[in-house]
Amino acid sequence: MSRSFLGWPAFPEAAAREVGNRQLRENVRRATHTIRGKRAVLAAERPDWEQLRDSAAAIKDRVLAGLEGYLLQVEEKVTAAGGTVHWARDAAEANRIVTDLVRATGEREIVKVKSMLTEEIGLDAALEAAGINARETDLAATIVQLGDDLPSHVVVPALHRNRSEIRDIFAREMGRHGRPAPEGLTDDPAELAEAARLHLREKFLGAKVAVSGANFVVAETGTLVVVESEGNGRMCLTLADTLISVVGIEKTVPRWQDLEVLLQLLARNATGERMAPYTSTWTGTVDGDGPRDFHLVLVDNGRTRALADPVGRQALRCIRCGACMNTCPVYERTGGHAYGSVYPGPIGAILNPLLRGLDDPQTASLPYASTLCGACNEVCPVRIRFTDVLLDLRAQVADGGRHPVERVALNTVGAAMQRPLLWKAAVKGAGLLGPLLPARTPVPGWTDNRALPDVPGESFRTWWKRNEGERA
Numbered sequence: 001m002s003r004s005f006l007g008w009p010a011f012p013e014a015a016a017r018e019v020g021n022r023q024l025r026e027n028v029r030r031a032t033h034t035i036r037g038k039r040a041v042l043a044a045e046r047p048d049w050e051q052l053r054d055s056a057a058a059i060k061d062r063v064l065a066g067l068e069g070y071l072l073q074v075e076e077k078v079t080a081a082g083g084t085v086h087w088a089r090d091a092a093e094a095n096r097i098v099t100d101l102v103r104a105t106g107e108r109e110i111v112k113v114k115s116m117l118t119e120e121i122g123l124d125a126a127l128e129a130a131g132i133n134a135r136e137t138d139l140a141a142t143i144v145q146l147g148d149d150l151p152s153h154v155v156v157p158a159l160h161r162n163r164s165e166i167r168d169i170f171a172r173e174m175g176r177h178g179r180p181a182p183e184g185l186t187d188d189p190a191e192l193a194e195a196a197r198l199h200l201r202e203k204f205l206g207a208k209v210a211v212s213g214a215n216f217v218v219a220e221t222g223t224l225v226v227v228e229s230e231g232n233g234r235m236c237l238t239l240a241d242t243l244i245s246v247v248g249i250e251k252t253v254p255r256w257q258d259l260e261v262l263l264q265l266l267a268r269n270a271t272g273e274r275m276a277p278y279t280s281t282w283t284g285t286v287d288g289d290g291p292r293d294f295h296l297v298l299v300d301n302g303r304t305r306a307l308a309d310p311v312g313r314q315a316l317r318c319i320r321c322g323a324c325m326n327t328c329p330v331y332e333r334t335g336g337h338a339y340g341s342v343y344p345g346p347i348g349a350i351l352n353p354l355l356r357g358l359d360d361p362q363t364a365s366l367p368y369a370s371t372l373c374g375a376c377n378e379v380c381p382v383r384i385r386f387t388d389v390l391l392d393l394r395a396q397v398a399d400g401g402r403h404p405v406e407r408v409a410l411n412t413v414g415a416a417m418q419r420p421l422l423w424k425a426a427v428k429g430a431g432l433l434g435p436l437l438p439a440r441t442p443v444p445g446w447t448d449n450r451a452l453p454d455v456p457g458e459s460f461r462t463w464w465k466r467n468e469g470e471r472a
């Protein structure tokens, strides 16, 4: 059975486990530093970089403000071009639609183009339960699938693996799922790529059904866009008889013109390239060219819930470039699995709670998976203000009755601060009692990994008076 993040522990527990893995930390550090270095060079060469970011944010905000109208336009255009549009409220509905569509073809093995949404809804497991084997074709997604692993990054799902781990996975697993890895495979990148190419080529050529996501859906023509680096997407999108594209409703953009802005930002932020090697677009079906049958499954799965959050809705601008996680000090140390979702890092810390709500202790823990340093604010191509959303989500968690001890403590401090005499006495008392306080508090969490700071013997006001008085 495909692995999933179902029942994953809350962030502190999962992170504590991951930070103990030195190899993982080394793999993540090396990979994120490489990508962010390349990104920084390419961002710096564009004099209009900041204007591009402003335009991208404005495009996505326009989409979110008029989402219903754009989606209806997509449905009309895709249908007119020979495709069929399906609407899915949640993961279960989306999985049922796709499973029924594949079943109707009679096929038992299908190929997939890397799609975070199909990971989000657990499509592989649903297909597997129906006796359908879905094979990933993106190199990193293939590594994750062969290793019975989980993705840890939105652009490079196997970022937590190094070359020798990949070699071991290929040597051990490829033969169980098709063409085996060549004898004596080493961890040379060219050899690993060739082994994957040979293994996957059999899959492309044999598959009659492909499942994809999409980076964008252009409303004015009903055109889908997939951006990728390996050409596996192009093979799946053109060779299969039936193509099923499973797409989140927020992926809509109004016009082709908007792609000019978004594609430039996506490639430079995601992989540090001026342009992605493969950008495939398709509109419905065309006689004698490409799939004969095309289905577009538009998925909500919490997106309208996120849209209803006045501060958090900006998370739906995300174009999944991965730049926020590549720059995040927390992600660098914990890796992606600690977030318990296919969306890790800063975007995961805000998007998962917005999509799934804060009732679950796992999602409620995510807004705290941040130092609030704001590095993610600086790189996001669609100008998501992570720190604003994180603080708002933390307030929602607290308002929901979690962290009662902190709430009582802050209410007490707040009440004292409104009464100057009481506050003065409290500050004086704290100065006197400070040296007697233990380095650790009995409150769980606060001093597990840090000591209480020393309480100064006198307040700032007293210090100021004393020093100003001496100067006068």
Ligand code: SF4
Pocket: 154, 269, 317, 318, 319, 320, 321, 322, 323, 324, 325, 347, 379, 380, 381, 382, 383, 384
């Ligand atoms: S939130 Fe911004 S930086 Fe992070 S993946 Fe999405 S678009 Fe990229």
